[in-house]
Amino acid sequence: MLLNQFLLLGAVLFCIGVYGVLVRRNGVMVLMSIELILNAVNINLVAFGTHLQQATGQAFALFVIPIAAAEVAVGLAIVLMIYRNRRSIDVDSLDEMKG
Amino acid sequence: MELFPSDAVFTPDVSWVALWPMVVMALGGLLLLTISSLGKGRIPRPFYALWAVLTSVGSFITAIPLWAQVHGWEDAVLWYDPEVDPTGPFSTVGGVIAADGFSVFLTMLIAVSMVAVVLVIEAYLDREQDRFPEMFALTMFAALGGMVMVSANDLIVLLLGLETLSVAAYVLAAMDLRRVQSQEAGFKYFVLGAFSSAFFLYGIAFIYGATGGTGLVHITDFLAANVLLGSSGLMLLLGLGLLIVGFAFKVALVPFHSWSPDVYDGTPSPLVTFMSSVVKVAAFAGMLRVLVMAFESAGADWRPVIQGLAVLSLVGGALGAIVQSNVKRLLAYSSISHAGFILLGVEAASDVGTAAVVIYLTAYSALVIGSFTVVTLVARSGDRLHTLTDYQGLGRTSPLVAGLFTFFLLAQAGVPFTAGFYAKFSAVIAAVDAGTAWLAAVAMLSAVIAAYLYLRLVVTMWFVDPAAETDTSHVGVPAAAGIALAGCAAAVLWIGIFPNTLTDWAERSVPAVVQPAPPNLVESGDEADADVEFEVGPDGMPGMPGPMPGEMDFGELDLESLGIDPAELEAMLEGGDLGFDVDVEFEDPPG
Numbered sequence: 192m193l194l195n196q197f198l199l200l201g202a203v204l205f206c207i208g209v210y211g212v213l214v215r216r217n218g219v220m221v222l223m224s225i226e227l228i229l230n231a232v233n234i235n236l237v238a239f240g241t242h243l244q245q246a247t248g249q250a251f252a253l254f255v256i257p258i259a260a261a262e263v264a265v266g267l268a269i270v271l272m273i274y275r276n277r278r279s280i281d282v283d284s285l286d287e288m289k290g
Numbered sequence: 291m292e293l294f295p296s297d298a299v300f301t302p303d304v305s306w307v308a309l310w311p312m313v314v315m316a317l318g319g320l321l322l323l324t325i326s327s328l329g330k331g332r333i334p335r336p337f338y339a340l341w342a343v344l345t346s347v348g349s350f351i352t353a354i355p356l357w358a359q360v361h362g363w364e365d366a367v368l369w370y371d372p373e374v375d376p377t378g379p380f381s382t383v384g385g386v387i388a389a390d391g392f393s394v395f396l397t398m399l400i401a402v403s404m405v406a407v408v409l410v411i412e413a414y415l416d417r418e419q420d421r422f423p424e425m426f427a428l429t430m431f432a433a434l435g436g437m438v439m440v441s442a443n444d445l446i447v448l449l450l451g452l453e454t455l456s457v458a459a460y461v462l463a464a465m466d467l468r469r470v471q472s473q474e475a476g477f478k479y480f481v482l483g484a485f486s487s488a489f490f491l492y493g494i495a496f497i498y499g500a501t502g503g504t505g506l507v508h509i510t511d512f513l514a515a516n517v518l519l520g521s522s523g524l525m526l527l528l529g530l531g532l533l534i535v536g537f538a539f540k541v542a543l544v545p546f547h548s549w550s551p552d553v554y555d556g557t558p559s560p561l562v563t564f565m566s567s568v569v570k571v572a573a574f575a576g577m578l579r580v581l582v583m584a585f586e587s588a589g590a591d592w593r594p595v596i597q598g599l600a601v602l603s604l605v606g607g608a609l610g611a612i613v614q615s616n617v618k619r620l621l622a623y624s625s626i627s628h629a630g631f632i633l634l635g636v637e638a639a640s641d642v643g644t645a646a647v648v649i650y651l652t653a654y655s656a657l658v659i660g661s662f663t664v665v666t667l668v669a670r671s672g673d674r675l676h677t678l679t680d681y682q683g684l685g686r687t688s689p690l691v692a693g694l695f696t697f698f699l700l701a702q703a704g705v706p707f708t709a710g711f712y713a714k715f716s717a718v719i720a721a722v723d724a725g726t727a728w729l730a731a732v733a734m735l736s737a738v739i740a741a742y743l744y745l746r747l748v749v750t751m752w753f754v755d756p757a758a759e760t761d762t763s764h765v766g767v768p769a770a771a772g773i774a775l776a777g778c779a780a781a782v783l784w785i786g787i788f789p790n791t792l793t794d795w796a797e798r799s800v801p802a803v804v805q806p807a808p809p810n811l812v813e814s815g816d817e818a819d820a821d822v823e824f825e826v827g828p829d830g831m832p833g834m835p836g837p838m839p840g841e842m843d844f845g846e847l848d849l850e851s852l853g854i855d856p857a858e859l860e861a862m863l864e865g866g867d868l869g870f871d872v873d874v875e876f877e878d879p880p881g
Binding site: 201205208212218221225228229231232235236238239243245247248251254258261262265266268269270276277282285287288 | 460
């Protein structure tokens with residue numbers, strides 16, 4: 192099996208996700224970028240599992256999917272609360288605290 | 291051809307003794323939510339606080355027989371049966387949950403911390419006239435995640451514990467609906483936390499790829515037996531690096547600390563007691579078990595990194611605190627410098643180092659819970675007053691609170707006969723013992739710088755006249771917060787004056803490498819008719835779930851209950867096309 196291709200795909204997705212978290216100013220886009228990173232991890236896990244001919248990789252990916260869902264549910268709830276308070280989900284405007 | 295029929299179910303061995311503390315905490319949290327939704331606000335809030343305290347105490351009590359079992363205190367505990375339960379560290383649920391001194395002690399520490407945290411939350415909710423019990427339920431779920439983390443013997447379970455802990459903690463940070471800072475803190479904590487979890491996971495994926503398993507015992511054995519070269523070695527290093535970055539975010543080490551002052555500042559004050567005690571304990575426990583136990587033989591790779599992080603955190607934490615004018619931010623930086631001290635014990639990668647980490651975490655939990663309880667009280671209604679100005683003249687208006695805060699601050703600075711001194715002493719000894727005396731020297735220098743910030747706060751409270759805008763009303767101590775404060779102060783004094791008991795416990799709290807028990811194939815009561823021993827190649831075994839390379843002794847099997855025809859098995863063995871070696875002794879040879 193060609194493991195490299197899948198790892199490369201995972202790495203590209205991971206980098207896009209990291210870029211998104213660092214650069215995007217929209218709170219929802221930041222959440223989506225985090226999802227991208229977690230999916231990069233899933234690709235890696237399944238690729239390694241298939242390469243090693245084990246079910247562990249896929250089982251692990253099945254754990255990661257609900258974790259990602261739970262995280263995003265909480266993240267969206269927080270973004271929604273911020274939107275209700277400030278009518279904006281611009282991450283850069285979150286600067287109440289400094290020091 | 292498959293040896294086992296596809297409907298054969300392999301059930302891992304479950305030792306409930308090891309799981310009770312978690313089960314109690316989980317059930318307690320779920321029942322609390324159920325009761326509160328059925329009660330529809332008619333149940334008074336103190337009931338929920340009492341419930342949470344009782345759950346935490348119950349969780350602590352169920353951990354006692356486990357501690358007895360791990361250390362062989364047969365005589366001391368009534369409901370312990372040495373005939374049934376073997377003494378010594380063990381792992382359960384297919385080897386993913388470890389029960390050793392380390393996990394049990396830290397589980398107990400989390401349970402005790404929870405009691406204090408719940409009391410402080412109750413005092414806060416009472417002052418804020420808030421009826422809702424979600425804070426209790428969420429802290430209980432987070433504590434459950436922490437307990438899973440300290441017991442995790444598999445990277446998957448470690449991740450599950452970490453996420454249970456973190457997701458609850460994100461919500462806790464954003465809990466104060468009236469202050470926009472709280473939501474900002476929640477969002478920052480969430481983004482950085484999820485980001486670091488993702489790094490952590492990506493690291494786990496590479497470690498899995500390089501070692502072929504996620505069990506910590508498997509990784510330990512694999513790394514002890516193999517030297518990884520080329521791309522596998524690179525993958526392992528990459529995985530290890532990402533894992534360390536993930537942990538460094540979670541425990542807020544410089545340079546991954548930038549979220550922590552903001553989050554401490556914005557989060558409702560009583561919940562900071564939780565974040566800085568239970569969350570830190572769980573994250574450091576996971577870090578220690580993974581690095582010191584599973585990656586013991588890769589020490590040359592990770593120790594320099596941890597040393598670097600320790601130096602940066604020690605110095606960065608102490609220097610960062612000096613310029614702060616907000617007490618919560620100041621304490622956030624102080625906790626970064628404490629994290630640097632704890633790293634000294636992790637970096638030592640020895641039993642002395644592990645004991646130092648356990649001692650430091652215990653002492654630190656008591657210190658931060660005490661300190662942030664005072665911060666909660668001084669903040670007055672609305673959780674507003676956190677600047678140094680608000681602390682001016684506190685010694686005159688509220689001498690009891692100021693006195694206790696002074697005591698906790700001096701202990702954090704490391705004044706002798708307090709827990710802080712003994713904890714710092716243990717960490718420094720561990721570093722010297724591991725041959726990194728220079729690191730110990732850096733730590734002591736940074737402690738001197740950090741002493742300045744604690745003293746500045748003390749001077750502000752006792753020797754500075756209150757400014758015009760300072761709220762000079764008396765700060766009362768509600769009963770619930772008073773119990774928590776008294777408990778923390780007693781613990782700090784007790785550890786400082788009689789450190790031997792804690793040292794004794796800490797020295798027994800060492801993570802153990804315990805091989806998982808083989809899966810149960812024989813239901814009790816079945817009659818065994820064959821003794822089977824496999825030797826499985828690196829590809830695993832066809833028809834078996836999961837990887838199980840190496841030798842495996844299945845012991846006695848009842849072939850019929852598994853749906854295997856002995857004659858067919860015999861034919862398969864002679865055909866030699868199973869893909870692995872298997873040695874079967876039939877009690878009653880077929881044919």
